[in-house]
Amino acid sequence: MKLMTHNMLTSKGMKNVKEGFPLKIQAEEMRNVDIDYDRDFITRMIPKLDWKALVFAAQCVGHKEDLPDTLPEGYENDNELLKRLHHVLLEVEVVSGCLECPETQRKFPISNGIPNMLLNEDEV
């Protein structure tokens, strides 16, 4: 699971959960992959992200130092930042571990890089 994906995930499908976002990441096994850097692509992705959640996620997986707490103005021109973003968003992957709902602490396991967000009958 990439952090880009994590930025979109919520446990709101469960009843009694209001936001369910962002999910806390507890990573056991991680890995890095190589993805071609596409500056334009990253630039276009940024407005779609929830920055705070991204920083939170980066923190969970030990990449806090890569990102500023708030998105700076003029980020489109900051190639260094964009490169780091590219790395954090697309190249860092959680292979196994779990995602934790911030409101109910329910854990969603991740195995083979695949989060299991299937809910039980009584959770819906």
Add this chain to the structure above:
Amino acid sequence: MHRLPLCDCLLPQRAAAVCCRDKDTIYCLEKKSGLHVMSMENCRRDWNKVKKKISRCIAILQRDLPDIHISEYPTKHIFIGNAGLTTNADESSLVELITSVGCGLEALTLLPGKQYSFASFTSHDQARTVLVAAHGHLGVQGSTSPVYMAYVDKVPMDPSPIKFRFPPGLSVLEDFVSPKEELLLMNLVDWGASPSTAAQGSVLKHRQVRHFGYEFQYSTNCVDKRQPLAQGMPPAIDFLLRRIVDRGCMPSLPDQLTVNRYLPGQGIPPHVDTHSSFTDELLSLSLGGGVNMDFRYVGGGGSNSSTIEGSKDKPPHYVVYLPPRSLSVMTGPARYEWSHGICPRMTDVVASRNSITGLQLLPRQERISFTFRKIRHGECSCQNARVCDSHGKEQKKVSVTCSFLSDSSKDESKRSTSPYELPSDRSAARIEREHVLQVYDQIAEHFSVTRHKPWPQVLEFVLSLPRGSLLLDVGCGNGKYMGHNKQVFQVGCDTSFELMKICNNQGFEVLTSNCLQLPYRDYVFDAAVCIAVIHHLATEKRRLAAVREMVRVLNVGGQGLIYVWAMEQRRGEKKSTYLKQNKEGSVGAEMIKDQNIEEKPSPNYHHDRGVQKNEVVRSGATSLPVHVNRTEFMQQDMLVPWKLKPPKKNESRCERRRCDRGCGVVHGSRSNRSQSSESTVDSPQITNNCDVLPSQENVRCDNCHSKSRKKMVCAESRPDQVFHRYYHVFKQGELESLCSQLNVKVIKSYYDEGNWCIIFQKSS
């Protein structure tokens, strides 16, 4: 033409057939076609074929019912080897066939889950007349092949004869209106132009409906009590309303009227009218033609449950004939605990009034029903808390009323022959679990192999997305539509972990989830595709919920693409690839190439010794017919067989998915997005694994000799296992009407290779 000894190619003999051998030529005189000249060779070959077919049928019979013996000489009982409940034959189509060539039919025996049936006659002469005329020659309506028959010494006991009985709480008052009044009432509603006759291609007819007083909303199964219709009860029926009260059918005047017009072949699915909307009495006046109404016990407790016959698995099914000009009154259990419905067919089998035993075939005529109800104000006071919806609690829901929208674009096919009982939400979830989720997990690899060529128009949609878009693939399966557009960020989800592993191996970002609860935030995606997914959901409510979820996660202005299997597999003259025979070995067609044409019963497949006709009853869930692959769909809801392909012989590596020794999984790598150090880059095709069948024991895997941790067995020697996937195929316009209930604008609506498709855009 003088009579000579009959040549042996004509056994069993045709009525009025005369064979005369003249060198190598045979003249056969057949009733229908007149003089028919054939060479001895052809004649013999045809009959050899017929002999082979009946032999095969007999073999099946002898395996199933060894007590029944074939007779060389005519007896009173005929075995019909290839017409039975699983071939979609039923009492009325068999009676139709038999009575068209003979008489004296006393009884028909149809066994659930069997492809054969039996006909019993008053005398062996009568049986012979029928067999000689029909065997190898005539077919049952709707079948392409003739029936194959043989004489038998006895027939099995019919475990489920039609019960012509009244459920408790039902009364039928005959001659409630005079013939003159009947005419007046039938002409009360102007139904518009009379419908065209035979269907032109895929044109389907409505069951027409009109409401008076309050509108009965089929989609929510309710009445909006605050919004009476401007059109109250028509004054012309005042006399009828008075009579209803005077005769004590209802304590006060009804204030809601629904008029239904049924043409032959139309019906209404089984349902229970909501407790909360109406009071205790439901009245239905039948005008025009008579009809059989099916009552099924759906539960609810109350004091009557102990007197209901039948066991838990076999809910009673009673058939009640409603004659024209009769008023049926449903109260108590018949109103609250039994569902009622009318099977869409062209004929009804009714008890014969003239003989002690026997059945009579009654063709349907145009029938108009006036259903009178009284709006309930306040809570329902019934004793059936378990099934009552009016107390606002989360109750175990009873089958809801039909999902057919009145007077709207939703069409009703007259081809559907068996009444499908709509499941409750819980039953729907169970059907989906057993016949979708679990099946895909087990057939994942094989399924993936058959799903490699993407449909062009879906690809077009995906490739048209602008750079930097976020794309979601709901029900992404094996990732067929992922990885094509390198300029977008794409994620996928599906319920099957096995399929997600296949995606993951290709470097796609996926997770497991149910499409009914997408784990994504609102407004995040620029586009979403949902290909061949929502036809696996068992109720309209759930299908709508899935589309609603898809819309929820889209941005305003974001577009969605949905593909669902169409009921109409034929458009005009053109057949879809699903229907066509795979003679040319067509490349990339979305066909299950290794499917059996005929449905074979599998050893693991339970048949309830149940009551439903035309249906195979599963454990407690609703009844569903099994579809015969590569044929037209006869109904919207059914199970479609999938035969798991046996392993290829040149398979060198064993891929024990469940094996903890890790025999290895072949990694396909289509994208260059990720390079996992342990992956081996192979061809994109995932190779087959051995047949992995579920079993309850821990056994040694034959191939790699390791004990399977997850209790799976490699069983190459076992017969091919058949899985059944649930489908609700869509009719023309159904997908659109689903989307029209949401805040979307339909951009494009089209038909593509046996699928109904839609592109919509989120409005707000």
